Amino acid sequence: MNYVIIGAGPAGTTAAEELRKLAPDSHITLISEDTESLYSKVLLPFYLKGKIDRDKLFVKKETWYVENNIEWVAGETVEAIDTKNKFVAVSDGREYPYDKLLICSGCDARKIEEDPRGVSYLRTLADADHLLQLMNEIPSCSHSQGGQQGVAGGDRECRVGIYGGRFIACEYLNIFHHWGFSITLALRGDHLWNGILDEQSGRLLSQHLIEKGIDFVPGAQWQGTLGDSELTGFKTSKGEFDCSLLGVGMGVAPDFSFLKDTEIQTGVGILTNEFLQTSDPDVYAAGDIAEVFDVYARRHLRLGIWARAIAQGRIAAQNMTGGEIPFKQVSSFSMSVLGVDVVLIADCDPKQAQQVVVRKNNDESGIIQLFIRGNKIVGATLVGDVTERMLITKKIQTDEALPQEPEYYQNPQNSL
Amino acid sequence: MKITIKVDPDLCIGAASCVTVAPDTFQMNENNKAWVLDHGKEPDGHTYERTFEVSDDEKEEIILAAQSCPTLAVLIYDEEGKQIFPEN
Numbered sequence: 001m002n003y004v005i006i007g008a009g010p011a012g013t014t015a016a017e018e019l020r021k022l023a024p025d026s027h028i029t030l031i032s033e034d035t036e037s038l039y040s041k042v043l044l045p046f047y048l049k050g051k052i053d054r055d056k057l058f059v060k061k062e063t064w065y066v067e068n069n070i071e072w073v074a075g076e077t078v079e080a081i082d083t084k085n086k087f088v089a090v091s092d093g094r095e096y097p098y099d100k101l102l103i104c105s106g107c108d109a110r111k112i113e114e115d116p117r118g119v120s121y122l123r124t125l126a127d128a129d130h131l132l133q134l135m136n137e138i139p140s141c142s143h144s145q146g147g148q149q150g151v152a153g154g155d156r157e158c159r160v161g162i163y164g165g166r167f168i169a170c171e172y173l174n175i176f177h178h179w180g181f182s183i184t185l186a187l188r189g190d191h192l193w194n195g196i197l198d199e200q201s202g203r204l205l206s207q208h209l210i211e212k213g214i215d216f217v218p219g220a221q222w223q224g225t226l227g228d229s230e231l232t233g234f235k236t237s238k239g240e241f242d243c244s245l246l247g248v249g250m251g252v253a254p255d256f257s258f259l260k261d262t263e264i265q266t267g268v269g270i271l272t273n274e275f276l277q278t279s280d281p282d283v284y285a286a287g288d289i290a291e292v293f294d295v296y297a298r299r300h301l302r303l304g305i306w307a308r309a310i311a312q313g314r315i316a317a318q319n320m321t322g323g324e325i326p327f328k329q330v331s332s333f334s335m336s337v338l339g340v341d342v343v344l345i346a347d348c349d350p351k352q353a354q355q356v357v358v359r360k361n362n363d364e365s366g367i368i369q370l371f372i373r374g375n376k377i378v379g380a381t382l383v384g385d386v387t388e389r390m391l392i393t394k395k396i397q398t399d400e401a402l403p404q405e406p407e408y409y410q411n412p413q414n415s416l
Numbered sequence: 417m418k419i420t421i422k423v424d425p426d427l428c429i430g431a432a433s434c435v436t437v438a439p440d441t442f443q444m445n446e447n448n449k450a451w452v453l454d455h456g457k458e459p460d461g462h463t464y465e466r467t468f469e470v471s472d473d474e475k476e477e478i479i480l481a482a483q484s485c486p487t488l489a490v491l492i493y494d495e496e497g498k499q500i501f502p503e504n
Contacts, residue, residue: 014483040486040487040488042429042431042486042487043427043486043487043488046427046487051426052427056488059488059502060503061503305431305486306431306433306484306486307431307433307436307437307484307485307486310433310483310484311484329436330436332431332432333431334429334430334431334432334448335429335430336429336430336448341430341448343430343448386430386448387446389432389444389448390432390435390443390444393432393436
């Protein structure tokens with residue numbers, strides 16, 4: 001059997017590892033644009049704060065692939081897939097035939113139009129290396145004393161900017177704050193995770209950022225960078241802001257160009273059933289590019305979460321070798337934003353909920369949203385106090401109807 | 417066989433995937449980091465490091481839990497003290 005996997009991130013590499021165990025005599029080809037062996041993107045902020053060395057980012061040694069008899073075609077892109085004759089056409093000029101194909105090509109960071117020196121993204125190891133370089137080029141000011149607060153209103157050279165309102169913008173916040181830079185954070189929404197967090201949760205975070213000395217500019221539509229070959233700032237609908245380094249967190253988007261000759265169905269990702277099978281029965285998808293029918297949410301979800309990618313890689317491999325195992329995981333995303341915990345669990349799109357219940361602790365230092373559909377909790381957001389997160393996760397997993405009316409759970413004294 | 421499991425609280429970001437995969441071995445604490453349990457129990461109280469007996473299946477599950485951690489904060493050592501995950 002010929003198994004071809006596109007993408008060598010956590011989903012693709014885990015699938016290759018599992019396929020090798022389940023089908024020891026098969027031919028496994030792993031095609032990736034990356035030339036590095038598998039590393040964790042989630043560890044990049046630790047590297048950028050100087051907390052771990054670069055070599056600690058890697059999950060697999062470079063030799064792992066050949067040791068496991070996996071043909072790793074590194075540094076190449078997939079140009080087309082012929083699903084009728086079952087082969088993948090790659091930029092190295094070769095065609096790789098497959099019996100079963102797995103697409104784990106992930107998503108790329110959305111980029112702005114301009115590219116002056118000073119613009120930074122945070123998606124790949126190359127991005128992280130570039131950001132380190134840019135931070136080192138900022139002339140010494142109070143940031144060089146390592147971790148001390150930057151001078152408020154200090155000169156442009158010490159000021160950094162961030163444009164974005166979700167996860168990557170918050171990683172930039174943590175990194176820049178660690179090094180003591182003066183920070184301007186501008187975002188399109190009224191608060192962080194606009195469209196997911198309610199106003200109260202958003203306000204809790206906004207106030208915290210302001211208390212930490214961040215210049216916080218919500219409601220700012222992006223208009224462009226300032227400066228020619230070197231960044232001097234950026235402009236928005238709320239004004240112009242000076243900075244010599246700008247972290248951009250405008251989300252990610254999948255690349256479907258290589259699917260153009262196929263009839264594989266896509267939505268915001270490659271659509272799959274709960275077995276990770278696409279509309280073509282011999283083609284599977286897993287990881288950040290997969291929009292999987294979620295058995296708990298009962299609708300398709302695309303979530304970019306490491307543990308989800310790893311688990312999907314494993315299940316895809318099992319199903320490609322004859323299994324029929326549904327992917328079942330209540331995935332959550334967790335981070336600390338300058339010391340305030342934020343956890344997003346499973347399906348937390350308010351527009352898809354029939355009801356949203358807000359539950360606050362007594363001093364409002366912790367705010368929870370429960371998303372309810374069909375009288376069951378399908379997702380939640382927690383900001384500040386996240387101690388109920390595992391209880392909520394279990395509730396979603398048990399898939400049972402709530403014993404009380406949803407409003408009952410507004411009161412934090414009423415247990416979930 | 418005996419294995420040693422260590423959660424590095426400096427690397428732990430509270431993803432809780434270890435708890436999802438191996439709920440008898442990991443549990444979130446009030447700081448949103450994972451304590452290590454011995455078959456669901458905490459002899460001598462909370463800790464980020466334990467050594468105890470496991471079957472082959474239990475060891476497999478614990479290694480899967482360690483692989484699921486996005487920051488490689490779960491370290492596993494064999495009886496001789498050799499690090500078996502992350503592989504280095």
